Amino acid sequence: MILEFARWLDGTEFSVWLRFARFGIQSLQTIHILALAALLGAAMLLDLRLLGVVKSGDTAAHLARRFLPLHWIGLAVLLPSGLLLIAAEPGQLIFNTVLRAKLALVVAAALLTLWTGRALRADMRLADLPRGRRSLLAALGGASLLLWLAIGTMGRFIAYIG
Amino acid sequence: MIEDALLALQNLPVSWAIVDNLWIFPALESAHVIAAALVMGAIAMLDLRLLWAASRNRPVSVLSAEILPVVWAAFAVAVLTGALMFMSAATHYAVNGPFLAKMVLLALAGVNMAAFHRLTSRRARERDTGSTAWEARLAGALSLLLWTGVIVTGRWIAFG
Numbered sequence: 001m002i003l004e005f006a007r008w009l010d011g012t013e014f015s016v017w018l019r020f021a022r023f024g025i026q027s028l029q030t031i032h033i034l035a036l037a038a039l040l041g042a043a044m045l046l047d048l049r050l051l052g053v054v055k056s057g058d059t060a061a062h063l064a065r066r067f068l069p070l071h072w073i074g075l076a077v078l079l080p081s082g083l084l085l086i087a088a089e090p091g092q093l094i095f096n097t098v099l100r101a102k103l104a105l106v107v108a109a110a111l112l113t114l115w116t117g118r119a120l121r122a123d124m125r126l127a128d129l130p131r132g133r134r135s136l137l138a139a140l141g142g143a144s145l146l147l148w149l150a151i152g153t154m155g156r157f158i159a160y161i162g
Numbered sequence: 163m164i165e166d167a168l169l170a171l172q173n174l175p176v177s178w179a180i181v182d183n184l185w186i187f188p189a190l191e192s193a194h195v196i197a198a199a200l201v202m203g204a205i206a207m208l209d210l211r212l213l214w215a216a217s218r219n220r221p222v223s224v225l226s227a228e229i230l231p232v233v234w235a236a237f238a239v240a241v242l243t244g245a246l247m248f249m250s251a252a253t254h255y256a257v258n259g260p261f262l263a264k265m266v267l268l269a270l271a272g273v274n275m276a277a278f279h280r281l282t283s284r285r286a287r288e289r290d291t292g293s294t295a296w297e298a299r300l301a302g303a304l305s306l307l308l309w310t311g312v313i314v315t316g317r318w319i320a321f322g
Contacts, residue, residue, distance in 0.1 A: 030317045033199060034310065040196070041203015044232055054228065149196060156192035 002094060009090040018088035025088055032081040036152055039074030042067045043148050049126065050116075050141025056126055060137075064120035071113050078106075098161045102154040109147040116140045168252040180250040187250065194243040198316065200236035202309050204229050212302030222298070260318035267315060271308035274301055 009015050018024050046067035049056040056063065086093045093099050119137050122129060126137070171177060180186045208229050211222060248255050255261045278301035 026317055026321055030314050033195065033313055033317065034202070037199035037202035037313065038206065039203070040199045041205075041207060044200055045204065045207070045229070048232070152196045152199065153192040156195050157188055160188045 006090040006094040009087060015087055015090060018084060025085065028081050028085050028088070032078060032085065032155075035074045035077035035081065036155070038070055039078070040148055040152065042070035042074070043144055046116075047141035047145040050137045051145075052126075052138060059125055060120040060122040060129065063126070064117055068113065068117050068120075075110060093158070096158055096161070098154050098158045102151055102158070105147055105151050105154070109144060109151060112140055112144050112147065116144065164256075165253065168256055171249045171252040174249060176246065177249045177252075180246060187247065190243045190247050194240055194247065197236045197240035197243065198313060201233055201240060202313055204233045204236065205305060205309055208233075209302040209306045212298045212305075255319070258319055260315045260321075264312055264315035264319065267308050267311040271305060271312060274304050274308060277301070278305075 018028075045054075046063060048054040049058075049063060058066070086099070116137070119133060119140060122133070126134065129137070180190070208222075208225055211225050278298070
């Protein structure tokens with residue numbers, strides 16, 4: 001069924017237009033990378049604080065307000081640009097195992113970000129939080145960092161692996 | 163003479179290793195894109211502050227101290243991976259339009275950062291509080307534009 005959908009999408013004028021529009025795919029990829037930049041920058045800065053690598057005097061709630069919106073804005077641009085990139089070459093991409101793995105990781109990373117948002121609901125500094133919560137946040141931060149780095153890497157590898 | 167130098171780079175053992183082994187170039191490229199994205203993302207936060215658009219309650223100096231270490235580390239990775247990729251096909255990249263444009267933009271971004279640094283170290287108090295001077299806004303805006311240009315031209319290298 002997915003195969004039929006991919007074949008149908010491949011033949012639509014929209015898909016062909018995306019593929020052959022002057023600078024179509026390059027522009028989408030560039031937008032995709034810039035959105036990834038915004039997300040990675042925020043994720044790196046937040047996760048280093050959650051992991052305790054960088055000291056932070058901010059309250060947990062303030063950290064959430066400062067960094068999480070950029071995660072969601074980034075995702076809000078990454079998802080449509082990513083979908084359009086798939087729509088441009090659906091025949092090749094829908095069965096690409098690297099892409100599928102990457103999408104699974106994106107879902108996981110988004111869920112972790114939601115969890116982190118909830119765990120950061122406290123008007124206390126990170127250092128003052130109870131130990132259990134601090135450990136949870138450190139684990140979430142570490143996992144998030146690894147996931148986003150892996151996702152970014154796999155994104156590049158999609159082009160190299162069928 | 164330049165061409166000899168480029169050919170010499172291309173013929174180094176490490177360059178051949180990159181060409182011969184199927185996974186090294188993709189790995190370098192992936193690390194490069196991630197590092198570049200990190201540089202851009204982190205610098206953008208600082209630039210937005212300079213443009214008075216974000217993190218207004220933080221002094222610029224504090225924000226810089228928090229962000230610049232990340233920027234430098236990521237930049238180091240980007241330069242290292244970029245240099246290795248360049249070496250693997252030096253003669254090809256040296257005449258690649260987008261690549262040359264990217265190098266020019268990188269140089270300009272560097273000059274912009276250095277100029278801003280020199281300018282503001284003389285006005286520490288002014289840049290820390292309240293609205294920032296027009297030079298700071300200009301530096302912030304230029305930085306955002308230049309680094310975006312670096313990423314855009316970077317993507318074009320493969321297509322040009």
